[in-house]
Amino acid sequence: MTTVASENTPSGKLQIRIDGATLLATLDYAANPSIESRYYxxxxxxEAIKRGDYAALDEYFGLEETDSLFIPENATSELPYAYGHNLAHICGDLGKNRPTPTESIEMIHREPALMGFSAVTFCAWWGEDGDVPPSINTDPASDVPALAVFGQLDSCCGIRWSQPLALAMPNLQRVELQAQGHVGTGADCVQELVSAFLDVPSRRVNDSCKNEVQLRPWVFYGD
Structure with missing residues (x-):
């Protein structure tokens, strides 16, 4: 599925291409308050979008909950998300390691879903190089024991992103938590895993708790 939206601007017609991967990544990553409470x-x-029923998006993104969580009762106007402030930190921390426009475009062509959540791709056009040494992006290589915990539903930092790291760190233990989002929010299993690892870093952790949260059944249009 590929959709191209057109908009007339003072400088000419602007076209935005959205394919299925980008759409799903956006729906996944932007879910509020967390993807594990929305994915099903x-x-x-x-189906609602296909039928033109966009009211379903209000429920999915939890807009009423967002208003109550982030807008003070005495506020005279809505508080916009400070995306520029966020980019200033992310892109500044990259220093001279920021991607070039060509590199970012190639990244998006390889994996369009990056447009849904990866702010780093936009750093090619944002601001100036921060005062960070190039060595900050040097791939780690170590035999020191380490533990990496991932949520199965984490669209930002899933377990597959750690595969190159595992090649450079032979004593890295990786655990994926079923039905959990970013850093396994709300899962007691995370604390158990970290505690066990810190007790004896060289011993394989007991990850039997990783499936303690059950996947929820899908909800379909009309249910």
Whole structure:
């Protein structure tokens, strides 16, 4: 599925290309308050969009909950997300390791879903190089024991991103938590894993708790 949206601007016609991977990544990553409380609604939301029922997006993104969580009762106007402030930190921390426009475009061509959540791709056009040494991006290589915990539903930092790291760190233990999002929010299993690892870093952790949170059944349009 590929959609091209057109908009007339003072400088000419602007076209935005959105394919299925980008759409799903955006729906996944932008879910509020966390993807683990929303993922099962994806079939319903996609069918609703296809039918022109955009009210389903309000429920999916939890807009009313967002208002109550982030807008003070005495506020006179809405508080916008400070995306520029966020980019200033992310891109500045890259220093001279920021991607070039060509590199970012090639990255997006290889994996369009990056447009849904990876702010780093936009650093090619944002601001100036921060005062950070190039060595900050040097791939680690160590035999020191380490533990990496991932959420199965984490669209930002899933377990597959650690595969190159595992090649350079032979004593890296990787655990994926079922039905959990970023850093396994709310899962007692995370604390158990970290505690066990810190007790004896060289011993394989007991990860039997990783499936303690059950996947929820899909919800379809009309249910």
């Amino acid at each position: 609604q994806l079939p319903k939301v996609l």
